[in-house]
Amino acid sequence: MAKLHTKKLFVKALNKKFGKDFDLASQKTEYKRLGPEQNARKREFMEAAKKLEGKRGISFYNPYVHCGGVPLGQRQLVPYKLSTTEYIVEGDDLHFVNNPAMQQMWDDIRRTVVVGLDMAHEVLEKRLGKEVTPETINNYLEILNHAMPGAAVVQEHMVETHPGLVDDCNVRMFTGDDDLADEIDDQYLIDINKLFPADQAEQIKAAMGKTSWQAIHIPTIVSRTCDGGTASRWSAMQLSMTFIDAYNMCAGEAAVADLAYAAKHAAVIQMSEMLPARRARGPNNPGGLSFGFMADMVQTSRTKPWDPTQVSLNVVAAGTMLYDQIWLGSYMSGGVGFTQYATAAYTNDVLDDFSYYSCDYMMDKYGGFAKAPMNLDVVRDIATETTLYALEQYEEFPTLLEDHFGGSQRAGVVAAASGIGSACATGNSQGGLAGWYLSMCVHKESHGRLGFFGYDLQDQCGPTNVFSYQSDEGSPLEIRGANYPNYAMNVGHQGEYAGITSAAHAARGDAYSINPLIKVTFANPALLFTWDDIRKGYGMGGAREFRAAGDRSLVMPAV
Amino acid sequence: MAYTPQYYPGNTSVGINRRKHMSGNLEKLRDIPEADIVSIMGHRAPGADYPSTHPPLKEMGEPDCPVRQLVEPTPGAAAGDRIRYSQFADSMYFAPSIPYWRSYWGAINCRGCDPGTLSGRQIIEARERDIEAYTKTQMDSEMTDVALCSMRGCTVHGHSLRLEENGMMFDMLARSEMGADGNIYYAKDQVGIPLDKKINVGKPMSEAEAKKRTTIFRADAVPFSGTVGARKPDEALEALHHMWERRSLWGYRPE
Numbered sequence A: 001m002a003k004l005h006t007k008k009l010f011v012k013a014l015n016k017k018f019g020k021d022f023d024l025a026s027q028k029t030e031y032k033r034l035g036p037e038q039n040a041r042k043r044e045f046m047e048a049a050k051k052l053e054g055k056r057g058i059s060f061y062n063p064y065v066h067c068g069g070v071p072l073g074q075r076q077l078v079p080y081k082l083s084t085t086e087y088i089v090e091g092d093d094l095h096f097v098n099n100p101a102m103q104q105m106w107d108d109i110r111r112t113v114v115v116g117l118d119m120a121h122e123v124l125e126k127r128l129g130k131e132v133t134p135e136t137i138n139n140y141l142e143i144l145n146h147a148m149p150g151a152a153v154v155q156e157h158m159v160e161t162h163p164g165l166v167d168d169c170n171v172r173m174f175t176g177d178d179d180l181a182d183e184i185d186d187q188y189l190i191d192i193n194k195l196f197p198a199d200q201a202e203q204i205k206a207a208m209g210k211t212s213w214q215a216i217h218i219p220t221i222v223s224r225t226c227d228g229g230t231a232s233r234w235s236a237m238q239l240s241m242t243f244i245d246a247y248n249m250c251a252g253e254a255a256v257a258d259l260a261y262a263a264k265h266a267a268v269i270q271m272s273e274m275l276p277a278r279r280a281r282g283p284n285n286p287g288g289l290s291f292g293f294m295a296d297m298v299q300t301s302r303t304k305p306w307d308p309t310q311v312s313l314n315v316v317a318a319g320t321m322l323y324d325q326i327w328l329g330s331y332m333s334g335g336v337g338f339t340q341y342a343t344a345a346y347t348n349d350v351l352d353d354f355s356y357y358s359c360d361y362m363m364d365k366y367g368g369f370a371k372a373p374m375n376l377d378v379v380r381d382i383a384t385e386t387t388l389y390a391l392e393q394y395e396e397f398p399t400l401l402e403d404h405f406g407g408s409q410r411a412g413v414v415a416a417a418s419g420i421g422s423a424c425a426t427g428n429s430q431g432g433l434a435g436w437y438l439s440m441c442v443h444k445e446s447h448g449r450l451g452f453f454g455y456d457l458q459d460q461c462g463p464t465n466v467f468s469y470q471s472d473e474g475s476p477l478e479i480r481g482a483n484y485p486n487y488a489m490n491v492g493h494q495g496e497y498a499g500i501t502s503a504a505h506a507a508r509g510d511a512y513s514i515n516p517l518i519k520v521t522f523a524n525p526a527l528l529f530t531w532d533d534i535r536k537g538y539g540m541g542g543a544r545e546f547r548a549a550g551d552r553s554l555v556m557p558a559v
Numbered sequence B: 001m002a003y004t005p006q007y008y009p010g011n012t013s014v015g016i017n018r019r020k021h022m023s024g025n026l027e028k029l030r031d032i033p034e035a036d037i038v039s040i041m042g043h044r045a046p047g048a049d050y051p052s053t054h055p056p057l058k059e060m061g062e063p064d065c066p067v068r069q070l071v072e073p074t075p076g077a078a079a080g081d082r083i084r085y086s087q088f089a090d091s092m093y094f095a096p097s098i099p100y101w102r103s104y105w106g107a108i109n110c111r112g113c114d115p116g117t118l119s120g121r122q123i124i125e126a127r128e129r130d131i132e133a134y135t136k137t138q139m140d141s142e143m144t145d146v147a148l149c150s151m152r153g154c155t156v157h158g159h160s161l162r163l164e165e166n167g168m169m170f171d172m173l174a175r176s177e178m179g180a181d182g183n184i185y186y187a188k189d190q191v192g193i194p195l196d197k198k199i200n201v202g203k204p205m206s207e208a209e210a211k212k213r214t215t216i217f218r219a220d221a222v223p224f225s226g227t228v229g230a231r232k233p234d235e236a237l238e239a240l241h242h243m244w245e246r247r248s249l250w251g252y253r254p255e
Helices: A010-018 A040-056 A063-069 A100-110 A118-127 A134-147 A178-183 A198-208 A220-225 A230-246 A255-266 A291-297 A308-331 A337-343 A350-366 A376-396 A407-426 A429-447 A452-460 A494-508 A516-521 A534-542 B013-023 B034-041 B066-070 B075-079 B099-109 B128-140 B207-213 B235-252
Strands: A112-116 A170-175 A212-217 A268-270 B083-090 B114-117 B122-127 B149-151 B176-178 B184-188 B194-202
Touching: A010 A350, A040 A063, A100 A112, A100 A220, A100 A308, A100 A534, A112 A118, A112 A230, A112 A255, A112 A516, A118 A230, A118 A255, A134 A170, A134 A178, A134 A230, A170 A178, A198 A516, A212 A230, A212 A516, A220 A230, A230 A255, A230 A268, A255 A268, A291 A308, A291 A494, A291 A516, A308 A337, A308 A350, A308 A407, A308 A494, A308 A534, A337 A407, A350 A376, A350 A407, A376 A407, A376 A429, A376 B235, A407 A429, A407 A452, A407 A494, A429 A452, A429 A494, A429 B235, A452 B114, B013 B099, B034 B128, B034 B184, B034 B194, B075 B122, B075 B128, B083 B099, B083 B128, B099 B114, B099 B122, B099 B128, B122 B128
Parallel strands: none
Antiparallel strands: A112 A212, A112 A268, A170 A212, B083 B122, B083 B149, B114 B122, B176 B184, B184 B194
16 A cells, blocks of 8 residues: 555656656766866866965865865765755755855844833833824824834934845734734734635634734844844834834833833843853854754745645755754854755655655545544554655665765655654644654664764754753654754754644644744745745845845945 | 663664664674784874873872772773764665664673764774774674774764675775775775775675575564555664654643
8 A cells, every 4th residue: 555655756856856767776886086076066166276276375176186076076076955845956056155045044033032012012002191093003103114123213313224234124014813913004014814814814813812912024134243132122123213213202201111111021032042161152143943943933834724734844944954954054053064964854855755755654544634542553554654764765766865965864864754754644743853863763773873972972862852841851842942951962953843743733624833933924925034944045046036135236336 | 680671672683683783692703803904094194002081090199089980991981082073984785784783782882982973974983992993893794794884983984875786885986896806995084194005804795695694674674564555564764753752742742
């Protein structure tokens, strides 16, 4: 029966990489050792370095210093197809330094805070006796969209920021109160009823009640110059000044402190938690970003709710890039190796094939998404079958095997598919996590190898923390994150965990994984990154079709 | 009744080979001279004295310690050798050994060693004269096929790549090569430094021989649990499921 589910989605990508008539199943090949010149991007790099070397006055990029004169390209340097899309890019194009869309994805998170309006309105109404109406709110939002990018509202002789440098900044509000939403100017509203399917909109509004919130995205250039901790400070200053202007307050009265306190502390939701001193980052940095928040930022659940597998794959793509390439790969470590770990999860339709196989298998056997009972027997069945299927594909298609850099990628991809299938079947993220760990163990036992240093700490020991709810041992997957004790060191895991989180909720038809406010905030149509199709965004970035914010060329001499 | 370790479940050739590797009861296939092993490892010139990090233990006046009295030092530890390594890459195309089984072999059979297991390579660190002996055992035995396995200290990429047309595992640094006589020669040491002379390590196994001796489960040879649509769980998988379930329940601790 399981053979029916074999789609081999990766074959198309392999044909594009190796050529249509290439024998994908051969276990032998001729290694031509053509060096970096075989690859257009490496040639571009060498030419650019040559031009810049004289200007720099010091040696620069030279692939021939690699391994004492043996340069990259002893094997074929193959491109990557962004899964589900038609974008084919070079591996180099998927390093975040070379990919502005990837940078913007992270910028969009780092520059965002959600700030409640209700507390401020209470201060205005009860303490100051001001009237708050839809009209005053619209007026406030107009002033705020002038001030938030970096403009003055109640001061004389102020410096301001050039609009051309900060045009990505905007503030919209959203509310669970349909009557109020109807009165808000469309340009300032994230319209839950229009942007979400009806059942999801109802879930979100039920969770929010009649509360009102501001989705605040400060200028990218500000968060890039400072850091994630700046978002709440920058926004709080501009919010407070705007309240003074919009409601004709005294600039020095104590009530302003209440508004500032609400904006900076009492009513603000950061995208991520502060990290402990040994990792030394403020809020709104990737290490404190929970898997549940990551899952909620991705919007595929809103635009393709009928396809929970696709939802999960997009969350994996977002998470692997942010957690692996940027967080572990640069904040915590450095260099270029981490890109290789992450790309396997969102390129060449490999994880897609394994995940759809897993979900088709579980639907056939258990009757649909979130229909299976949540127990270890179900997880054992789905994760084992998925893992064995996936390993068989690597064995049947040697080109698929070598498509990944090594075992860490295989382990992450196979376990992610197992976790996604298990989570989709049970509608339970912990069930998905149990499937992940079983997959790791089955994989290691079959091939006698797994990932980096065996993934022995994180994965072979992992089953014990799945159902533990003691504070430093376990938690619901939704509130675990990159800084969870057992997850803080291994690349190739965290994005997949976020994907498994989303799988459970997408399978259940949930509108969000853990926080409806995050889900709505990232539905803002004015965000630059393609939050509903993560892989497309990366492809656009790699193909040099994506224009990011934060560019300074407007105020610099032309090159 | 003396205890006989069982080591590993299953009656497939892979299960049997895994037990052999773990038990250390390995067939010796070749006898590579010690000096050649030392040259390929690249830590010291053959015949040179062993550099040391401390005086011989007998000269150190060790404290009165029951553990020291109980555990006899390895020759390398007794002499004060520095700690060095050898690292092997094993192709997924039926190399006889696989990283975890090199580690299990080391941890069970080699005193004073520190195995490290990755997906494409496996390292064992130990006192220098000890690791030289352990490396020779690996190189000489059925754990190693000279075309499908190679000693690589760095730039190990190759375990999951298609084989060269002559059946050798890809090596970016081309540390070893097949001679016109069909023998495999090391031209560089394990970190890629050219050797003074090429070292003959013998002929590779035939494909059939490699498949007979391999410890990897593969769907196109000995599958772990059947194939898609025709599952047949191996005893090792059943044991694994049992361990996974116990580990999961232990963490839950429903009491």
